[in-house]
Amino acid sequence: MSARSYRYRYHHQVSRCFTLKRNRNFSTLERTVSTLGVWHNAVEKIPPEAIIPGKDNKCNNDPKLAAFVGDKILGASFARWIQKKQRNVSSSSVQDNADTDVYDQGSASILASVxxxxxFMADRLSQILPNPVHTEWARQANLGQHKLGTLVEAAVAAVDDHAAVENLVEWLIEQGQEADKNLFNPKGTLLRMGGSxxxxxxxxxxxxxxxxxxxxxxxFHVEATGRTKKIxxxxxxxxxLVQVRDGGVVSLNSKEEDEHVTFASPIATETWTPFDFGEEWSLTLKNGESILDWxxxxxxxxRxxxxxxxxxxxxxxxxxxxxDSWTRRYESTSEEDDDSVVASIVIVFDDKKGENGTPNIVFWSTAQIASSANKARSMAGLDANAEISRLVGFKTDG
Known part of the structure; x- marks a missing residue:
């Protein structure tokens, strides 16, 4: 495998999520990922120079880009994990859900932020990257925890194995669960703080x-409805807890049938949020047009x-x-400036220039800033379509 071919290739189909087993005698996830076997099998195939910054110039890897891509892959895999879990909760019976952990934006954000x-990853570096080359380099480099964490992100970017990344993400969640039960019990945390x-x-x-x-x-006063008392x-x-941390104000919309909607700011506004494709993948072609025509x-x-x-x-x-796409919201600290949103799109191309017909993976990205997420995404979309058209040799009007 060439130095370029291992690179940060991944797809939006990082959606092969975990099947969560339920046991009514447990209030947390059943421990099914006690080891990192799948992840270790994948990461051991990656040459150390593909992960360690500056170890071998032949790889021509950009450590900042590697950390950026790895961070986004981890976030996307985590989001799919949450999505799958919520779907399982929604599709199961009330009795099955009685002792099952549930998540909303607040609790999911708290969990992901940890x-x-x-x-968190730096504290477990020797378990995540057991190759002595990695750990010895980290020891000699004498880096802080943040830099060590980016080493894990670079490894995630270099691993071309979705199952391996999923194994790592669920293992990290289990580690968090063991380290701090409060991550999975916001009610207990609130009561210990003196709330009710x-x-x-x-x-x-x-x-x-x-x-x-x-x-x-x-x-702070928040209401929420659910199918069970626990939910x-x-x-x-x-x-x-999110409102307490952010110092925001909760508004309730009692007009929603059987639901109380809170307009809460996220746990950390200046973090990248993966775009949830959801129904965006639903497409109906009309009048006999092809998908290329569309x-x-x-x-x-x-628009x-x-x-x-x-x-x-x-x-x-x-x-x-x-x-793949992510958005990031910045809250203005000045009364004169408005809040802003950055929309980023990352595209993985095969530019067909590899030797002997082998794939030649090329990465392209854009980031556009606007006053709203829709405007920023529109600008990023126009930029991305121009690049797609250029690479595939497709001429567009306008």
Missing amino acids: VLSNE IEVDRHGGTDHNPRFLATAVFQN AEQSAASQC WQRGTNEP KAFRRALFGPKVFPESVLSV
Whole structure:
């Protein structure tokens, strides 16, 4: 394998998530990933010079880009894990969910901010990267925890194995679970802080009840509903903790049927959030047009450009291997400036210039800033479509 061919190749199909086993006698995930066997099998195939900054110039690797890509891959895998878990909770019975951990934006953000942090991974460097070359280099370099964490991110970027990354992510979650039970118990954390929480029946039927939980801490007051008492309590508690940390104000929309919607700022606004493709992948072609016709029709239209960019791998599967997007919100510290949003798109291409027909992987990215996420994504989409068109030799109008 050439020095270039191992590089940070990954796809948006990082969605092969874990099957979560439930046991009504446990309030946490069943321990099914006690080792890092899958991850170790993959990472041991990667040459150390592909991970260690500056170890071998022949690899021509950019350590900052490697850390950036690895961080995003970890975040995407974590997001898919949360998504899969929530789908399992939604599709199972109320009785099955009675003792199952549930997540909302607040609790998921708290969990991710801990188990995916550079410091958390640095503390477990010898377990994640058992190759003595890595650990000896880290010892001699005498780097801080943040830099050591980026070494793990670089390894994630270099590993071309989604199952291995998933193994690592779930192992990190289990490590966090063992280290701090409070990560999985926002209700307990709130009560230890001196807060309170109450829950009452709130409509529904005997087979599908609804519960309303009220979490209070000092001047913070949050309500949330759920299919079980635990879901309602944990949701209200986690959102209250987010508000306490952010110092924000909670607004409730009582007009929503059986739901109370909180307009809460995320746990950390200046973090990259992977774009959830969701229904964006639903496409209905009309009037006999091809997917290429559909793509060309909206490539240069600001309102359609972002979605067209996401469909790059479906329109040009031999050249566009992957398209992923993240957004990051910056809150202004000045009354004169508005908040801003950065939208980033990272594309993995095969530019067909490899020797003997081997893939030649090329990475391209753009970052656009605007006053809203939609505007930033539109600008990034236009930029991405222009690059896709250039690489595949496809001429667009406009």
